[in-house]
Amino acid sequence: MDNTHDLDELLPRISLAEVSRANGAMLRRADSEHFSGDGAPTLTDLTECVFFSPGDGRIWLNDQRMQLVHSSSLGQLRRELVETLGIERARGLLTRTGYVSGARDAQLVRERWPESDIASVFMAGTRLHTLEGVARVEPVQFDFDIDRGYYSGEFLWHHCSEDDEHIAAYGVGTEPACWMELGYAMGYVTTLFGRLVVFREVECRATGASVCRVVGKNAEAWGDVSEDIRYLQAQDFAGLGAATHEASAAQPEPAYATSESPAEIDPHDVIGASAGFNSACHQLHRVAPTQATVLFTGESGVGKEAFARMLHRISPRSGQPFIAVNCAAIPETLAEAELFGVERGAFTGASASRPGRFERADGGVLFLDEIASLSLVTQGKLLRALQEGEIERVGGTRTLDVDVRVIAASNVDLRDEVDAGRFREDLYFRLNVYPIHLPPLRERRDDIPLLMNHFLHLAKRRHTRAPTGFTSRATRALLNYRFPGNIRELQNLIERGVIAAEDGAAIDVPHMFRSEQLDEHLLLAVGSGGGLDSVATPDAENAPLLEQIRRSQPAPQEGISLDAVEYRLLEEAVSLSGGNLAAAARLLGITRRQLDYRLKAARRRLTE
Numbered sequence: 259m260d261n262t263h264d265l266d267e268l269l270p271r272i273s274l275a276e277v278s279r280a281n282g283a284m285l286r287r288a289d290s291e292h293f294s295g296d297g298a299p300t301l302t303d304l305t306e307c308v309f310f311s312p313g314d315g316r317i318w319l320n321d322q323r324m325q326l327v328h329s330s331s332l333g334q335l336r337r338e339l340v341e342t343l344g345i346e347r348a349r350g351l352l353t354r355t356g357y358v359s360g361a362r363d364a365q366l367v368r369e370r371w372p373e374s375d376i377a378s379v380f381m382a383g384t385r386l387h388t389l390e391g392v393a394r395v396e397p398v399q400f401d402f403d404i405d406r407g408y409y410s411g412e413f414l415w416h417h418c419s420e421d422d423e424h425i426a427a428y429g430v431g432t433e434p435a436c437w438m439e440l441g442y443a444m445g446y447v448t449t450l451f452g453r454l455v456v457f458r459e460v461e462c463r464a465t466g467a468s469v470c471r472v473v474g475k476n477a478e479a480w481g482d483v484s485e486d487i488r489y490l491q492a493q494d495f496a497g498l499g500a501a502t503h504e505a506s507a508a509q510p511e512p513a514y515a516t517s518e519s520p521a522e523i524d525p526h527d528v529i530g531a532s533a534g535f536n537s538a539c540h541q542l543h544r545v546a547p548t549q550a551t552v553l554f555t556g557e558s559g560v561g562k563e564a565f566a567r568m569l570h571r572i573s574p575r576s577g578q579p580f581i582a583v584n585c586a587a588i589p590e591t592l593a594e595a596e597l598f599g600v601e602r603g604a605f606t607g608a609s610a611s612r613p614g615r616f617e618r619a620d621g622g623v624l625f626l627d628e629i630a631s632l633s634l635v636t637q638g639k640l641l642r643a644l645q646e647g648e649i650e651r652v653g654g655t656r657t658l659d660v661d662v663r664v665i666a667a668s669n670v671d672l673r674d675e676v677d678a679g680r681f682r683e684d685l686y687f688r689l690n691v692y693p694i695h696l697p698p699l700r701e702r703r704d705d706i707p708l709l710m711n712h713f714l715h716l717a718k719r720r721h722t723r724a725p726t727g728f729t730s731r732a733t734r735a736l737l738n739y740r741f742p743g744n745i746r747e748l749q750n751l752i753e754r755g756v757i758a759a760e761d762g763a764a765i766d767v768p769h770m771f772r773s774e775q776l777d778e779h780l781l782l783a784v785g786s787g788g789g790l791d792s793v794a795t796p797d798a799e800n801a802p803l804l805e806q807i808r809r810s811q812p813a814p815q816e817g818i819s820l821d822a823v824e825y826r827l828l829e830e831a832v833s834l835s836g837g838n839l840a841a842a843a844r845l846l847g848i849t850r851r852q853l854d855y856r857l858k859a860a861r862r863r864l865t866e
């Protein structure tokens with residue numbers, strides 16, 4: 259490992275004077291309040307600097323050669339560095355790598371946009387970092403004055419890829435993990451600023467925060483930065499033994515097993531590889547061997563029951579029953595009878611005694627979904643059952659001992675329900691021993707391809723159909739869809755697609771989506787000129803699309819006008835073209851002006 263570079267080599271070769279010369283009469287100070295955000299280089303300007311040269315083995319960011327590297331392979335490298343060098347030295351290496359990358363980008367922006375205002379030049383770093391796929395950078399505030407040597411900035415990093423890899427390897431821990439990104443920020447800003455600016459990650463997803471937050475200040479403003487800059491100083495690390503700096507993070511757990519073999523598909527499998535998913539799995543593995551009550555939270559359709567079943571399957575109670583109850587599906591008046599059972603004659607219709615779900619789950623696991631929908635009275639009885647480990651059937655006089663591990667789930671915030679007086683606080687505390695939050699699908703998009711594959715096989719088997727897979731257009735649509743109904747909605751879309759598509763052909767967009775479900779979206783890919791184009795650019799593949807959509811639309815009912823149908827088709831074309839009107843017009847076989855005119859005319863007629 260080459261540790262001979264020191265900070266001098268990494269520090270900017272551009273001086274303050276050079277920056278101001280290069281920028282002519284540009285302002286030398288700026289702040290976020292007066293920053294319009296539309297000065298060059300915008301994200302689009304920067305995007306236009308990316309060129310793929312597919313036949314030639316090169317990718318360019320302006321004049322810098324780039325490479326597409328799998329995030330997971332970087333994750334593997336990172337993990338090996340940590341394991342062989344220890345966490346401190348690995349962190350140093352990665353911070354310096356990030357620093358070089360940030361410094362290069364700063365040079366690029368300075369050379370390519372010499373006339374731009376200083377705020378836009380500084381903010382281009384956040385945009386490049388975003389464009390390069392590292393994280394989505396959201397500025398919170400910034401304020402700097404080059405003449406006074408003052409810099410202050412605060413940024414949020416959304417879904418940072420290094421965190422994904424860190425969490426996948428080590429789970430959520432106590433130390434921030436965005437080392438390369440911090441290096442990048444320091445490299446970029448320091449290079450432009452001409453003196454050392456130190457960034458610190460004050461909140462990180464690797465420590466359980468929902469988003470990473472970084473704060474940057476000129477070195478003097480921080481006071482003691484020796485801790486920070488030692489990661490930039492390769493020399494200092496030469497003398498550090500790996501043995502004294504072992505990784506302190508938790509031991510990685512094995513990758514999550516889904517099916518024993520591909521032929522054995524279990525509809526209750528829990529599938530995923532994203533950071534959000536891995537984090538939930540780590541928690542699940544930790545709590546499963548205990549007897550603790552677990553509370554799953556998360557939106558409708560995120561897979562709470564599948565997780566509960568998995569917990570049961572890997573818990574010591576796996577040989578015992580798993581009983582699931584959707585509390586919202588039981589009529590209020592029957593809830594107690596359902597949960598605790600009834601004695602014959604307890605009420606009209608109770609012609610025979612029967613056990614409730616608690617008794618049936620004895621020795622095993624009782625899963626109570628949508629627990630917030632239980633009445634306060636039933637909540638009280640549930641609390642007693644949990645505390646005493648005994649129940650009474652409705653109309654009964656005996657108490658029965660039950661040994662049940664309760665797993666609860668809610669798609670509403672139980673704390674809010676407590677505050678609103680709809681949920682007992684004592685029961686809330688009893689259930690909230692070990693909460694596990696399951697993220698919505700739109701926050702774990704990395705898992706969509708895995709889930710697509712899983713649900714495709716499941717639906718093919720269930721309906722004995724044989725579509726070959728998905729068209730590239732269908733894949734793009736699924737990858738970009740917001741999934742308000744989460745995993746359940748993805749499963750439904752694919753099931754619909756499997757039924758609608760022909761055997762031997764691929765599932766296409768109209769097989770799965772109704773036109774109003776598709777959002778406008780922007781995705782960039784290599785265009786014929788080597789630059790990035792919106793992938794919704796029409797091509798021969800799209801030509802019969804409108805015909806398909808037209809056929810797949812339900813027949814117009816009475817009251818639906820021709821105008822409405824035309825408007826829907828126009829909107830559909832615009833949506834499929836990612837909002838690009840020229841592309842939409844080509845798709846429809848009309849000119850851009852005709853499309854414009856028709857859209858306006860249809861809108862006007864519909865609102866009259």
Ligand code: ZN
Nearest residue numbers: 436462463470
């Ligand atoms: Zn982070």
